[in-house]
Amino acid sequence: MPELRLSMTAEARTVLTDLLRLIAPAAARVSVNRAGIPDNDAEVAAFWTDTLTAQAAEEARLLATAFANAKGDPAVILLRNEAQACAFLRALSAVRMALRDLVFADIPDAELEAAAELDDEQMPTEKRHALACYTCFGLLQQSLVLQLDPEAFD
Amino acid sequence: MANPKIKPEIKTESVVAPAPKWNVVVLNDPINFTGYVVVAFVSVLRISNGEAKRLMRQVHEDGRATVWTGERERAELLALELQQWHLSAVLEADA
Numbered sequence: 001m002p003e004l005r006l007s008m009t010a011e012a013r014t015v016l017t018d019l020l021r022l023i024a025p026a027a028a029r030v031s032v033n034r035a036g037i038p039d040n041d042a043e044v045a046a047f048w049t050d051t052l053t054a055q056a057a058e059e060a061r062l063l064a065t066a067f068a069n070a071k072g073d074p075a076v077i078l079l080r081n082e083a084q085a086c087a088f089l090r091a092l093s094a095v096r097m098a099l100r101d102l103v104f105a106d107i108p109d110a111e112l113e114a115a116a117e118l119d120d121e122q123m124p125t126e127k128r129h130a131l132a133c134y135t136c137f138g139l140l141q142q143s144l145v146l147q148l149d150p151e152a153f154d
Numbered sequence: 155m156a157n158p159k160i161k162p163e164i165k166t167e168s169v170v171a172p173a174p175k176w177n178v179v180v181l182n183d184p185i186n187f188t189g190y191v192v193v194a195f196v197s198v199l200r201i202s203n204g205e206a207k208r209l210m211r212q213v214h215e216d217g218r219a220t221v222w223t224g225e226r227e228r229a230e231l232l233a234l235e236l237q238q239w240h241l242s243a244v245l246e247a248d249a
Binding site: 031034035036038044047048051052055086089090093094096097100109110112113138141142145146148149151152153 | 183184185186187188189190192193196197203207230233234237238239240242243244245
Protein backbone atom coordinates (compact mmCIF):
# COMPACT_ATOMS: atom_id res chain seq x y z
CA MET A 1 0.00 0.00 0.00
CA PRO A 2 1.41 3.43 -0.93
CA GLU A 3 1.86 6.00 1.80
CA LEU A 4 -1.24 7.84 2.90
CA ARG A 5 -1.44 11.62 3.13
CA LEU A 6 -3.50 13.99 5.19
CA SER A 7 -3.22 17.65 4.33
CA MET A 8 -4.55 20.77 6.02
CA THR A 9 -3.81 24.47 6.04
CA ALA A 10 -0.98 25.64 8.26
CA GLU A 11 -3.52 27.59 10.31
CA ALA A 12 -5.65 24.46 10.87
CA ARG A 13 -2.54 22.55 11.89
CA THR A 14 -1.67 25.21 14.49
CA VAL A 15 -5.18 25.31 15.91
CA LEU A 16 -5.53 21.50 16.08
CA THR A 17 -2.07 21.14 17.64
CA ASP A 18 -2.98 23.62 20.37
CA LEU A 19 -6.20 21.78 21.14
CA LEU A 20 -4.39 18.42 21.23
CA ARG A 21 -2.06 19.74 23.92
CA LEU A 22 -5.08 20.52 26.07
CA ILE A 23 -7.17 17.43 25.46
CA ALA A 24 -4.60 14.62 25.10
CA PRO A 25 -3.81 14.26 28.83
CA ALA A 26 -7.49 13.58 29.56
CA ALA A 27 -7.98 11.13 26.71
CA ALA A 28 -6.67 8.16 28.73
CA ARG A 29 -9.16 8.75 31.52
CA VAL A 30 -12.02 9.10 29.05
CA SER A 31 -10.96 5.95 27.21
CA VAL A 32 -10.98 3.86 30.40
CA ASN A 33 -14.19 5.41 31.72
CA ARG A 34 -16.06 4.72 28.49
CA ALA A 35 -14.91 1.12 28.19
CA GLY A 36 -17.36 -1.49 29.43
CA ILE A 37 -14.70 -3.17 31.53
CA PRO A 38 -15.90 -6.52 32.91
CA ASP A 39 -16.31 -6.10 36.67
CA ASN A 40 -16.61 -9.76 37.61
CA ASP A 41 -12.94 -10.61 37.13
CA ALA A 42 -10.34 -8.35 38.77
CA GLU A 43 -7.49 -9.73 36.68
CA VAL A 44 -9.29 -9.11 33.40
CA ALA A 45 -10.40 -5.65 34.54
CA ALA A 46 -6.82 -4.70 35.45
CA PHE A 47 -5.54 -5.97 32.10
CA TRP A 48 -8.15 -3.94 30.19
CA THR A 49 -7.41 -0.80 32.21
CA ASP A 50 -3.65 -1.12 31.72
CA THR A 51 -4.03 -1.84 28.01
CA LEU A 52 -6.36 1.09 27.35
CA THR A 53 -4.26 3.48 29.45
CA ALA A 54 -1.05 2.52 27.66
CA GLN A 55 -2.77 2.84 24.29
CA ALA A 56 -4.07 6.31 25.15
CA ALA A 57 -0.56 7.46 26.02
CA GLU A 58 0.74 6.03 22.74
CA GLU A 59 -2.05 7.73 20.78
CA ALA A 60 -1.26 11.09 22.40
CA ARG A 61 2.39 10.68 21.43
CA LEU A 62 1.48 9.66 17.87
CA LEU A 63 -0.75 12.69 17.32
CA ALA A 64 1.70 15.13 18.90
CA THR A 65 4.56 13.85 16.72
CA ALA A 66 2.51 13.76 13.52
CA PHE A 67 1.20 17.30 13.90
CA ALA A 68 4.60 18.63 14.98
CA ASN A 69 6.22 17.13 11.89
CA ALA A 70 3.57 18.42 9.49
CA LYS A 71 5.43 21.46 8.19
CA GLY A 72 4.60 23.82 5.34
CA ASP A 73 1.35 25.09 3.93
CA PRO A 74 -0.55 22.97 3.29
CA ALA A 75 0.76 20.96 6.22
CA VAL A 76 0.98 17.29 5.30
CA ILE A 77 0.94 14.26 7.59
CA LEU A 78 2.45 11.18 5.95
CA LEU A 79 1.50 7.68 7.09
CA ARG A 80 3.75 5.01 5.68
CA ASN A 81 1.54 1.94 5.85
CA GLU A 82 -1.83 0.54 6.83
CA ALA A 83 -0.82 -0.15 10.43
CA GLN A 84 0.25 3.47 10.92
CA ALA A 85 -2.92 4.69 9.26
CA CYS A 86 -5.12 2.53 11.52
CA ALA A 87 -3.26 3.75 14.62
CA PHE A 88 -3.78 7.33 13.49
CA LEU A 89 -7.47 6.68 12.83
CA ARG A 90 -7.90 5.30 16.35
CA ALA A 91 -6.01 8.24 17.85
CA LEU A 92 -8.31 10.71 16.09
CA SER A 93 -11.30 8.79 17.40
CA ALA A 94 -9.89 9.01 20.95
CA VAL A 95 -9.62 12.78 20.69
CA ARG A 96 -13.19 13.09 19.42
CA MET A 97 -14.36 10.84 22.28
CA ALA A 98 -12.53 13.03 24.81
CA LEU A 99 -14.06 16.19 23.33
CA ARG A 100 -17.49 14.59 23.43
CA ASP A 101 -17.21 13.67 27.11
CA LEU A 102 -15.37 16.73 28.36
CA VAL A 103 -16.74 19.57 26.22
CA PHE A 104 -19.97 18.44 24.54
CA ALA A 105 -21.48 16.33 27.30
CA ASP A 106 -24.65 18.47 27.18
CA ILE A 107 -25.26 17.92 23.46
CA PRO A 108 -27.68 15.05 22.73
CA ASP A 109 -26.31 12.14 20.69
CA ALA A 110 -28.63 12.77 17.75
CA GLU A 111 -27.44 16.37 17.44
CA LEU A 112 -23.79 15.47 17.80
CA GLU A 113 -24.13 12.87 15.05
CA ALA A 114 -24.72 15.77 12.68
CA ALA A 115 -22.19 18.08 14.32
CA ALA A 116 -21.59 20.06 11.14
CA GLU A 117 -25.23 21.13 11.17
CA LEU A 118 -25.27 22.24 14.82
CA ASP A 119 -26.19 25.86 15.40
CA ASP A 120 -23.08 27.04 17.23
CA GLU A 121 -23.98 30.75 17.32
CA GLN A 122 -25.23 30.51 20.90
CA MET A 123 -22.21 28.60 22.15
CA PRO A 124 -19.40 30.19 24.16
CA THR A 125 -16.33 30.96 22.03
CA GLU A 126 -14.22 28.13 23.49
CA LYS A 127 -16.93 25.58 22.85
CA ARG A 128 -17.48 26.80 19.29
CA HIS A 129 -13.74 26.57 18.74
CA ALA A 130 -13.69 23.02 20.12
CA LEU A 131 -16.61 22.06 17.89
CA ALA A 132 -14.75 23.31 14.81
CA CYS A 133 -11.74 21.20 15.84
CA TYR A 134 -14.00 18.18 16.48
CA THR A 135 -15.33 18.53 12.92
CA CYS A 136 -11.79 18.95 11.50
CA PHE A 137 -10.58 15.79 13.26
CA GLY A 138 -13.59 14.02 11.77
CA LEU A 139 -12.74 15.26 8.27
CA LEU A 140 -9.19 13.96 8.67
CA GLN A 141 -10.62 10.60 9.75
CA GLN A 142 -12.96 10.42 6.78
CA SER A 143 -10.15 11.28 4.38
CA LEU A 144 -8.03 8.51 5.86
CA VAL A 145 -10.85 5.95 5.74
CA LEU A 146 -11.47 6.77 2.08
CA GLN A 147 -7.79 6.21 1.30
CA LEU A 148 -7.69 2.97 3.30
CA ASP A 149 -10.94 1.51 2.02
CA PRO A 150 -12.83 3.51 -0.62
CA GLU A 151 -15.83 1.20 -0.22
CA ALA A 152 -16.13 1.57 3.56
CA PHE A 153 -18.70 4.33 3.34
CA ASP A 154 -22.14 3.52 1.93
CA MET B 155 -18.62 -58.94 67.59
CA ALA B 156 -19.56 -59.48 64.08
CA ASN B 157 -18.53 -56.75 61.79
CA PRO B 158 -21.06 -56.55 59.07
CA LYS B 159 -19.57 -55.64 55.76
CA ILE B 160 -21.55 -53.28 53.79
CA LYS B 161 -20.50 -52.84 50.29
CA PRO B 162 -21.35 -49.34 49.28
CA GLU B 163 -23.01 -48.98 46.00
CA ILE B 164 -21.35 -46.28 44.03
CA LYS B 165 -22.93 -44.82 41.01
CA THR B 166 -21.16 -42.44 38.74
CA GLU B 167 -22.68 -40.27 36.15
CA SER B 168 -20.96 -38.11 33.64
CA VAL B 169 -22.59 -34.88 32.82
CA VAL B 170 -21.23 -33.11 29.77
CA ALA B 171 -22.54 -29.68 29.08
CA PRO B 172 -21.29 -27.27 26.47
CA ALA B 173 -19.38 -24.27 27.80
CA PRO B 174 -21.61 -21.22 28.02
CA LYS B 175 -21.28 -18.88 25.09
CA TRP B 176 -20.68 -15.15 25.20
CA ASN B 177 -21.76 -12.43 22.81
CA VAL B 178 -19.65 -9.45 21.82
CA VAL B 179 -22.15 -6.65 21.36
CA VAL B 180 -21.36 -3.29 19.78
CA LEU B 181 -23.54 -0.33 20.76
CA ASN B 182 -24.25 2.68 18.58
CA ASP B 183 -22.35 5.86 19.32
CA PRO B 184 -22.69 9.36 17.87
CA ILE B 185 -18.98 9.92 17.38
CA ASN B 186 -17.54 7.29 15.08
CA PHE B 187 -18.36 7.48 11.37
CA THR B 188 -19.93 4.56 9.56
CA GLY B 189 -16.87 4.06 7.36
CA TYR B 190 -14.60 4.05 10.41
CA VAL B 191 -16.74 1.35 12.04
CA VAL B 192 -16.52 -0.78 8.87
CA VAL B 193 -12.72 -0.50 8.84
CA ALA B 194 -12.63 -1.43 12.55
CA PHE B 195 -14.87 -4.49 12.05
CA VAL B 196 -12.81 -5.74 9.09
CA SER B 197 -9.59 -5.27 11.07
CA VAL B 198 -10.70 -6.82 14.37
CA LEU B 199 -13.21 -9.47 13.31
CA ARG B 200 -11.44 -10.47 10.08
CA ILE B 201 -14.68 -10.39 8.12
CA SER B 202 -15.46 -9.23 4.60
CA ASN B 203 -16.26 -5.62 3.81
CA GLY B 204 -19.85 -6.61 2.97
CA GLU B 205 -20.40 -8.39 6.28
CA ALA B 206 -18.80 -5.48 8.15
CA LYS B 207 -21.19 -3.09 6.42
CA ARG B 208 -24.17 -5.28 7.34
CA LEU B 209 -23.15 -5.27 11.01
CA MET B 210 -22.42 -1.54 10.95
CA ARG B 211 -25.91 -0.84 9.55
CA GLN B 212 -27.46 -3.02 12.27
CA VAL B 213 -25.59 -1.08 14.96
CA HIS B 214 -26.63 2.22 13.40
CA GLU B 215 -30.30 1.31 12.87
CA ASP B 216 -31.03 -0.93 15.88
CA GLY B 217 -28.63 0.71 18.33
CA ARG B 218 -26.71 -2.54 18.82
CA ALA B 219 -25.50 -5.67 17.06
CA THR B 220 -23.99 -8.94 18.18
CA VAL B 221 -20.80 -9.11 16.16
CA TRP B 222 -19.38 -12.36 17.52
CA THR B 223 -20.50 -15.31 19.67
CA GLY B 224 -18.30 -17.96 21.22
CA GLU B 225 -16.16 -18.93 24.15
CA ARG B 226 -15.46 -16.36 26.85
CA GLU B 227 -11.72 -15.79 26.51
CA ARG B 228 -11.93 -15.07 22.80
CA ALA B 229 -14.97 -12.85 23.37
CA GLU B 230 -13.05 -10.84 25.98
CA LEU B 231 -10.15 -10.40 23.59
CA LEU B 232 -12.36 -9.24 20.73
CA ALA B 233 -14.29 -6.85 22.97
CA LEU B 234 -11.03 -5.32 24.18
CA GLU B 235 -9.76 -4.95 20.60
CA LEU B 236 -12.99 -3.20 19.62
CA GLN B 237 -12.60 -0.94 22.66
CA GLN B 238 -9.13 -0.13 21.40
CA TRP B 239 -10.85 1.14 18.24
CA HIS B 240 -12.98 3.24 20.63
CA LEU B 241 -16.16 1.39 19.78
CA SER B 242 -18.70 0.72 22.55
CA ALA B 243 -18.24 -3.04 22.84
CA VAL B 244 -19.67 -5.07 25.72
CA LEU B 245 -19.77 -8.73 26.70
CA GLU B 246 -23.08 -10.47 27.31
CA ALA B 247 -23.78 -14.07 28.28
CA ASP B 248 -25.64 -15.84 25.45
CA ALA B 249 -29.18 -16.58 26.54
